[in-house]
Amino acid sequence: MxxxxxxxxxxxxxxxxxxxxxxxxxxxxxxxxxxxxxxxxxxxxxxxxxxxxxxxxxxxxxxxAQKIADKLANKKVSIGAKVSSSGKIFGSVNTIQVAEAINKKGFEIDRKQITLPSDSIKEAGTYTAKIKLFKDVIVELEFDVVGE
Missing domain, CATH: 3.40.5.10 (Ribosomal protein L9, N-terminal domain)
Structure with a gap:
């Protein structure tokens, strides 16, 4: 049958x-x-x-998704956090803060679409996040974690 x-x-x-x-x-x-x-x-x-x-x-x-990826490709985002004198962050930076920073630039990105190199970032510096806009459309976005 x-x-x-x-x-x-x-x-x-x-x-x-x-x-x-x-x-x-x-x-x-x-x-x-x-x-x-x-x-x-x-x-x-x-x-x-x-x-x-x-x-x-x-x-x-x-x-x-490809149009959004093209616009996001050369963008750089800065995230402010309270930092100690040794460069460590009080708390951590996670996908929620990254999504908020991207949304301030005029894009509609959900935090579930973002993948960080580690679960949370605990030191100031430059990092790369992967944003999955569609099944096979993934864009890498550089962001800086700076002290406030």
Whole structure:
């Protein structure tokens, strides 16, 4: 029996794949668990249309992310923190402060999109953060941690 997977199934396939399985496996497990639907002619047409629309939407999102990445590429952000005489920060700098500094420059970046070289930064200096704007659009942004 041919089925269309509605989600990733381990050792069987990924979402929107058309696979052949035994009829009992499809009717007794996959279809009742909402992991698959029967691959009828209409279901195949609907799946192809959904794939086409998803690809169009994804291309538009990737294009927007690339525009933001181009604008962010040469920017440098400065983050102020209270620093001791030895250069150590009282507290730490994390993704929240980096996101706030980037947003002040006019970009809408969520803190969950930012990856720092370590979990938190505890010394003044220059660091590089990776910002994931889309699945494959990642931009590196330099930022300075300076004493106030």
């Amino acid at each position: 041919d089925i269309i997977l509605t989600q990733d199934v381990e050792r069987l396939g990924n979402k929107d794949d058309i696979v052949s399985v035994k009829e009992g496996y499809a009717r007794n497990f996959l279809i009742p668990q909402k992991m698959a639907i029967a691959a009828t002619a209409t279901a195949r047409k609907v799946m192809e249309e959904n794939k086409r629309q998803r690809a169009h939407k994804e291309a538009r999102l990737r294009e927007e």
